[in-house]
Amino acid sequence: MQIELAAADGHRLSAWRTGPEDASRALVVVQEIFGVNHHMRHVCEGFAKEGFAVVCPALFDRAEPGVELGYGPEDVQQGRALRGRIDPACTLLDVEAAALGLPQHARLGIIGYCWGGTVAWHGATRSQRFAAAVGYYGGGIAAARDEKPRCPVQLHFGAEDHGIPLSDVDAIRAAQPGVEVFVYPGAGHGFACEERASYNPAATQEALQRTLPFLKKHLG
DSSP states (O other): OEEEEEOTTSOEEEEEEESOTTOSEEEEEEOOTTBSOHHHHHHHHHHHHTTEEEEEEOGGGGTSTTOBOOSSHHHHHHHHHHHHTSOHHHHHHHHHHHHHTSOTTSEEEEEEETHHHHHHHHHHHHOSSOSEEEEESOTTTGGGTTSOOSSOEEEEEETTOTTSOHHHHHHHHHHOTTSEEEEETTOOTTTTOTTSTTOOHHHHHHHHHHHHHHHHHHTO
């Protein structure tokens, strides 16, 4: 269901909330550059079925409320433009607001995709709210690879991701030997999104089979 959150600086944003109210594990799910669209709600419902309480904050609300994009070239261009208008520090405030929108008795994790993959990394290194973090194909992680995670982190990348060269992945591994980093042969950017041309079902399933046990282990 749609809810409203309040960030620490007074900004109000919408979010998608699902999953059991009495869950012992909770997740902030962080969007791609396409808004909290059909795919992101689908991702949220998948985690809800696994017993997680979930909140997915609408990060684009800082620039333009109510944005839900598709996956065509114009959508990509619009999504990148919107992301460029938002201060990463404000994004972190919105993620922390989402954490407060989850059951406070639950152990909290964060997972993100694309832009959200980078935000999830920031959640691990710049916030103290999360007990585990997972990032899928976060293009900005390499630039922040020297930041120290405050919780266990697992990262997923596609070997054929033209936006994230394998040299970036190698740099992340070298800087963060304690972080789990997985690369999927034949997979490109956005491989876990069933609505994108780059969707790779085998890589998605393999990544999920790593993601769920990781989250359940660290979120108790």
